[in-house]
Structure formats: structure tokens, C-alpha cells
Amino acid sequence: MKLSGFSSLFSRDEGGPGAERRSLFLALAALLVWGIGFSLWSDANDLRQRRILQKKRFDELTAVLGEYASLRRLSGNGTGDAAAGPEEDLLTAITNAVASLGLRSNMQSLSTTTGRAGGNAVSVTMEGLSSEALAKFLQETERRGIFSFSADIRAIRNTSAAAGSPPRSLIAVLLLGRR
CATH class of the missing domain: 1.20.5 (Single alpha-helices involved in coiled-coils or other helix-helix interfaces)
Incomplete structure (x- = not known):
């Protein structure tokens, strides 16, 4: 075809x-x-x-x-410090980190609680922080072998009219512990 x-x-x-x-x-x-x-x-x-x-x-x-x-x-x-070893008590290590950075006036509360898998943890509330101060604090605790498991961070406006004060500061509630 x-x-x-x-x-x-x-x-x-x-x-x-x-x-x-x-x-x-x-x-x-x-x-x-x-x-x-x-x-x-x-x-x-x-x-x-x-x-x-x-x-x-x-x-x-x-x-x-x-x-x-x-x-x-x-x-x-x-x-780092000789006292920054993992054998240091968790509460003491966090207190030393706060003191070494000059943040004692910013720390509002510090308490021991039960963390992940029943391990020890510390709850820290800090107010009036700059973002740099919070970052330095977290770096210092991490250097000491302490890690943040939970964080509640809020930015608030500063109502003080002091010259040179930042317009905002942070309130941080952190749950810290060792892994």
C-alpha cells in the first residue's frame, strides 16, 4: 500500500x-x-x-x-579558665560566666531545675541585655561546656531618656545544661 x-x-x-x-x-x-x-x-x-x-x-x-x-x-x-572544666558545678559555672562578663546586675533569677532526660539544668533570667552581651554570654557558657536547651528572648523598648542608652534591650529566659 x-x-x-x-x-x-x-x-x-x-x-x-x-x-x-x-x-x-x-x-x-x-x-x-x-x-x-x-x-x-x-x-x-x-x-x-x-x-x-x-x-x-x-x-x-x-x-x-x-x-x-x-x-x-x-x-x-x-x-580558658582553670575553673571552666566540666567537673565544675553547673550552677557555679553559670555564675562564674555571668561574673566574668560583668552581667551580675542584669541577672534577675537563677534556679536549678530538671532538664532533658532528667539531667540537671539551670534556669537563668537576665534583663536589660544588649544583643552583643547575650551573644557573649552564650559563647562563654558554650566554651565552658554549657549549652542552651531552651530560650525565651523578648526585645523591649527602653523608656529611660538617658543619653547614649540603646533604644531596645533584651529579656532572656534561658534553660542551660550539659549534654
């Missing part, structure tokens, strides 16, 4: 009645092939760009994790 449309399409007759139809069909077929090729090339390029972006993100993540691990190793070998 011969298809007459295809046989007339590829015939050598240039001046016949189907010449315009053949050239239109060939142009549409070429346009379709070009469109499919462009679509495949564009999809492949998009996938290549996504793969490059994901590889960059993964490399950045591994670099950050490597830096974090090296900082943890450095802080573990650090040049």
Missing part, C-alpha cells in the same frame, strides 16, 4: 500543483524539528545550570561545616 501524499511529497516534479503544499509541509517539519531540538537543548542547559548551582551550594555547606568543626576543636583546646 502506497501513500500517495508521501510519494507526491518527495517527487521531483517542481512545477506541479502540490509544490506549494510540499514546501509548506517541509518548512513546518523543519520548524518542528528545530523547536524540538531547541527545547531539548534548553532543558539540558537548565539542568546543567541547576547541577552547577547545587554543587556550589554543597561546596559552600561543606566549607562552613569544616570551619565550624575547626572552631569547635579550637575552642575545645582553648586557653
